[in-house]
Amino acid sequence: MGSGASKKQLHETPKGTPEIRNSSTGPSSAVFDETSSGREMGLSKAEEDEIQEEIERMAQRFNKTGEAINDDFVAGSSTAQADEVSLAFESFLHKNGTLYTCFTQNGTRLYFDEEKGLIPFPQELYGQGRFIDMQNWFSSSSDSMENALVPDPSYMGNERTSGFYLPGKGMVTTYIFEERTNVCKYFDSHSGAWLILPLQWEMNLDFVKYRVQQVKEALPGITDYKEIAASLRQCNYNPDEVISVYLAIFGDSLESSLEGQSFEETFLHRDLFERDSRIESLNHKLQEREKEVENLQVRCRCLQEENQRLTHMTQFLHARVAEIEAEQERILEKMKALQYTPPPPTPVPKKPQQLFEPKKLARLSKAARDLNISNQQLKATVSLSLSEFGQHISKLGSVILELKDFELGSTKEIEELRTLYKREALERKLLYNQLQELRGNIRVFCRCRPDPQGLTLVEFPSDDQIIVNQNGSKKKFQFDHVFAPHCTQEDVFDGTLPIIKSCVDGYNICILAYGQTGSGKTYTMMGTEDKPGVNIRSIRELLRICQEREKIKYTTKISMLEIYNETIKDLLSKNPSNSLEIRTQGKSVMVPGLTEIEVSTEADIKETIALGEKIRTVASTKMNTESSRSHLMVTLHVNGTDSISGVVSYGTLTLCDLAGSERISKTEATGQRLVEAAAINKSLTALGQVFTALKNNTLHVPYRNSKLTHLLQPSISSSAKACVFVNVSPDAKSLGETLSSLQFGSSIQQVALGKATQHIVHAKPEK
Numbered sequence: 001m002g003s004g005a006s007k008k009q010l011h012e013t014p015k016g017t018p019e020i021r022n023s024s025t026g027p028s029s030a031v032f033d034e035t036s037s038g039r040e041m042g043l044s045k046a047e048e049d050e051i052q053e054e055i056e057r058m059a060q061r062f063n064k065t066g067e068a069i070n071d072d073f074v075a076g077s078s079t080a081q082a083d084e085v086s087l088a089f090e091s092f093l094h095k096n097g098t099l100y101t102c103f104t105q106n107g108t109r110l111y112f113d114e115e116k117g118l119i120p121f122p123q124e125l126y127g128q129g130r131f132i133d134m135q136n137w138f139s140s141s142s143d144s145m146e147n148a149l150v151p152d153p154s155y156m157g158n159e160r161t162s163g164f165y166l167p168g169k170g171m172v173t174t175y176i177f178e179e180r181t182n183v184c185k186y187f188d189s190h191s192g193a194w195l196i197l198p199l200q201w202e203m204n205l206d207f208v209k210y211r212v213q214q215v216k217e218a219l220p221g222i223t224d225y226k227e228i229a230a231s232l233r234q235c236n237y238n239p240d241e242v243i244s245v246y247l248a249i250f251g252d253s254l255e256s257s258l259e260g261q262s263f264e265e266t267f268l269h270r271d272l273f274e275r276d277s278r279i280e281s282l283n284h285k286l287q288e289r290e291k292e293v294e295n296l297q298v299r300c301r302c303l304q305e306e307n308q309r310l311t312h313m314t315q316f317l318h319a320r321v322a323e324i325e326a327e328q329e330r331i332l333e334k335m336k337a338l339q340y341t342p343p344p345p346t347p348v349p350k351k352p353q354q355l356f357e358p359k360k361l362a363r364l365s366k367a368a369r370d371l372n373i374s375n376q377q378l379k380a381t382v383s384l385s386l387s388e389f390g391q392h393i394s395k396l397g398s399v400i401l402e403l404k405d406f407e408l409g410s411t412k413e414i415e416e417l418r419t420l421y422k423r424e425a426l427e428r429k430l431l432y433n434q435l436q437e438l439r440g441n442i443r444v445f446c447r448c449r450p451d452p453q454g455l456t457l458v459e460f461p462s463d464d465q466i467i468v469n470q471n472g473s474k475k476k477f478q479f480d481h482v483f484a485p486h487c488t489q490e491d492v493f494d495g496t497l498p499i500i501k502s503c504v505d506g507y508n509i510c511i512l513a514y515g516q517t518g519s520g521k522t523y524t525m526m527g528t529e530d531k532p533g534v535n536i537r538s539i540r541e542l543l544r545i546c547q548e549r550e551k552i553k554y555t556t557k558i559s560m561l562e563i564y565n566e567t568i569k570d571l572l573s574k575n576p577s578n579s580l581e582i583r584t585q586g587k588s589v590m591v592p593g594l595t596e597i598e599v600s601t602e603a604d605i606k607e608t609i610a611l612g613e614k615i616r617t618v619a620s621t622k623m624n625t626e627s628s629r630s631h632l633m634v635t636l637h638v639n640g641t642d643s644i645s646g647v648v649s650y651g652t653l654t655l656c657d658l659a660g661s662e663r664i665s666k667t668e669a670t671g672q673r674l675v676e677a678a679a680i681n682k683s684l685t686a687l688g689q690v691f692t693a694l695k696n697n698t699l700h701v702p703y704r705n706s707k708l709t710h711l712l713q714p715s716i717s718s719s720a721k722a723c724v725f726v727n728v729s730p731d732a733k734s735l736g737e738t739l740s741s742l743q744f745g746s747s748i749q750q751v752a753l754g755k756a757t758q759h760i761v762h763a764k765p766e767k
C-alpha cells in the first residue's frame with residue numbers, strides 16, 4: 001500500500017462535478033456549481049447563458065487537464081496550467097527498504113517527499129536501490145501459481161492488471177478496481193476547486209488521526225503512521241477493514257509490538273523464512289529425485305548384467321550346437337565308412353566273412369537315428385531359445401533406452417532443481433545481507449591460509465563454518481563467510497565488495513585483518529604484485545565507481561600511518577620519524593599533520609602505497625624491528641559533491657593490517673621485544689574491550705584505551721560499517737593461536753553496530 005497519489009483520486013471532486021471559478025467573466029468570489037442559480041445572484045438571462053456556456057467549456061477543459069492541474073497544486077506550484085503527466089507509476093525500492101512511488105512529468109521523474117512535497121527524484125538515490133519491474137515479477141511468478149485459485153479472466157490481461165510480490169503471500173495478482181471511496185480534499189480558494197490533501201497533511205486531521213491511532217493500537221507491530229494513513233485512504237477510512245487487511249497478509253504477528261525490529265525487518269524475516277522453507281522443499285525434492293535416479297541406475301545395472309548373462313548363454317549354446325553337429329558328422333562318416341567298406345581284393349575266400357554283425361550294425365544305425373532326432377530337437381530348442389533370447393534382448397534394449405531417457409530427463413530435472421536451489425540460496429544470501437544491513441552488524445570473515453606441508457587440523461563443512469580438530473574433539477565456529485585455503489584473492493575481495501561500495505555514498509567503512517603472525521593478514525590486505533589484496537582492489541573499485549558517476553565530483557585522498565609501541569608515524573611524510581598525536585572534535589577523530597595524497601588512477605594508488613611501504617621498511621630496519629610488530633592503517637577519504645542536488649558526502653575507507661595477535665610468554669620476550677609485545681597486547685586487548693562494550697551495549701565504550709582503538713573510533717562505532725578478517729593458520733603448531741583467533745572472531749560476530757550513518761550535508765547546488 002503505497003502513499004503516492006493515484007489517478008483515480010486526482011480525477012474526483014465532490015459529487016463528481018468540477019467546481020471552477022470563472023475569473024474572466026464573474027466576480028472574483030463567485031463560485032458556480034450545479035445547485036446555484038444565476039438568477040438568484042441577480043444576473044440577466046444573456047449573462048447567465050454566457051456564464052453557463054463558459055462553465056461547460058471550462059468543465060470540458062478541466063476534465064482533460066484536471067489531472068495536471070491537481071498535480072501542480074499538489075506540488076505547490078502557483079500555476080494551474082496543464083502539463084504533460086505520465087501516470088505510469090514506477091516503484092523504486094531503496095536498499096534500506098523504503099519504497100518510493102514515482103511518476104514522470106515533462107520528462108522529469110518526480111516523487112512525493114514528506115517534507116518538501118513533490119520534488120524531482122534525487123539523483124543520488126539511483127545508486128542506492130532499484131526500480132522494480134512489476135511486469136517481470138508478475139510473469140516470473142506464473143509457474144509457482146500452478147495450484148492456486150486464479151482470478152476471473154475478466155480481471156486479467158488489461159492495463160489495470162499487474163502483479164506484485166507480497167512477503168508472506170508470494171506473488172499476488174493486482175487489479176485497479178473502480179470503487180468509490182471517501183476522499184479528503186481541501187478547498188483551494190485560488191482556483192475555486194476542491195483539491196486532494198497530501199497524505200502528510202491529511203494525517204493531522206482529527207478524523208484521520210483518530211483512526212490511525214485505532215489501527216496502531218490494534219496492530220502495534222506496524223510502526224509507520226503514514227503507511228496506516230495510506231491504507232485508511234484505500235479502505236474508505238474504515239479502521240476495521242485496514243486491520244483485517246493487515247491481519248490477512250501478516251497474520252497475528254502484528255498484534256504484538258515488534259520490539260527492536262523494524263517493519264522492513266519483519267518483511268525480510270518473513271521472506272527469509274519463506275525462502276528457507278522453499279529451499280528445504282527443493283532440497284527434499286532434489287534428494288527424492290537423486291534416490292529415484294539411484295534406483296534406476298541400480299535397475300539398469302541389473303538389466304545389463306542379465307543381458308550379459310543371456311548373451312553368454314547364447315554363445316555357449318551356439319558352441320554346443322556346433323559341437324553336436326560336428327559329433328553327428330563324425331558318426332555319420334564313420335557309419336558310411338562301415339557300410340561301404342569294399343571287400344578284400346583277394347580271391348574268393350574260403351568262407352565269406354562279415355566285418356560287423358548285422359545286429360551291431362542295426363544298433364549303431366538306431367543310435368545314429370536317435371542322435372539325429374535328438375540333434376534336430378536340440379536344434380529346434382536352441383533356435384526357439386535363441387529367438388526368445390532375441391526378443392528378450394530387444395525388449396531389454398528398449399527398456400534400457402527408456403531408462404536412459406528417463407535418467408536423462410531426471411538428470412535435467414535435477415540440474416534444474418539444482419539451479420533453482422542455487423538461485424534460492426543466492427537470494428537467501430542477498431536477503432540475509434539486506435537484513436545484516438538493517439541490523440548494521442559487523443561482518444566477520446574467516447580466512448585460512450594454505451599449509452605448505454598439507455598437514456591440516458581444520459575442516460570446512462560449508463562456506464560459513466570452520467571446524468578445528470583438537471585432540472580428537474571437533475570445535476565448530478560459524479562466521480559470515482569462511483574462506484578456505486583454496487579461495488583466491490578475488491573471492492575474498494568479492495565478499496567485502498558490498499560493504500566497501502557504500503563509502504562513495506558517505507559511509508565510514510572499516511576493514512580489519514586480525515590473526516597471529518604468518519596467518520596471512522598482509523597477504524589478505526596488501527597481497528602481492530600479481531595477486532593484489534583487499535587494499536588495492538577496494539581503492540581501485542571505489543575510484544572506478546567515482547569515475548562512473550558523472551554528476552558527482554569526487555576527490556579521493558590516501559593517508560597511511562603506522563602505530564608502533566603506541567606512537568603514530570606518518571608513512572607518507574618526508575619526516576616519518578616524527579610522531580603524531582590524535583585530536584578529537586565532536587564525533588570526529590583527526591591526526592593533525594598527517595599527509596594525505598590525492599589519487600585518481602590505479603597507478604597513483606600503487607605508487608602511494610609503495611611509497612608508504614618503503615618508508616615503513618626503512619623505518620623498521622633503522623629501529624631493528626619487524627614491520628609485523630606494528631599496526632598499519634591505510635585510509636581513503638572519498639568526498640563527493642552532487643552538482644545537481646548540491647549534496648556533499650564524506651566517506652572514509654579504513655584498511656587496517658593489525659600486528660600479530662600471538663601471545664608472547666614473558667620468558668621469551670625481553671628488551672625491545674617485550675616493549676613491543678606489551679604495546680601490541682595493550683592495543684589488541686583494548687580492541688577486544690571495545691567490541692565487548694559494543695556487544696553489551698554499555699554506555700561507555702573505552703575507545704581511548706589505546707591509540708589503535710582511538711583512531712578506529714569513527715570506523716567501529718554505531719555510525720560505521722565494519723568487516724573483520726580473522727586470519728588463521730591450519731598447521732598443528734598454530735592450534736592454540738588459531739583457536740584463540742577464532743574465539744575472538746566469534747565474540748565480535750555478536751556485535752551490533754546499528755544502522756550506519758551517511759555523512760552528507762546539503763550544500764547550495766551549483767547552477
Ligand SMILES: Nc1ncnc2c1ncn2[C@@H]1O[C@H](COP(=O)(O)OP(=O)(O)OP(=O)(O)O)[C@@H](O)[C@H]1O
Nearest residue numbers: 449450516517518519520521522523524628659660
Ligand atoms: N591465502 C594464502 N595463499 C597463499 N599464500 C599465503 C596465503 N596467506 C598467506 N600466505 C603466505 O604466507 C606467508 C605469511 O603471510 P603474511 O605475511 O600475509 O602473514 P601475516 O599474518 O601478515 O604475518 P605478519 O603478522 O608477520 O605480518 C606469506 O609468504 C604469504 O605470501
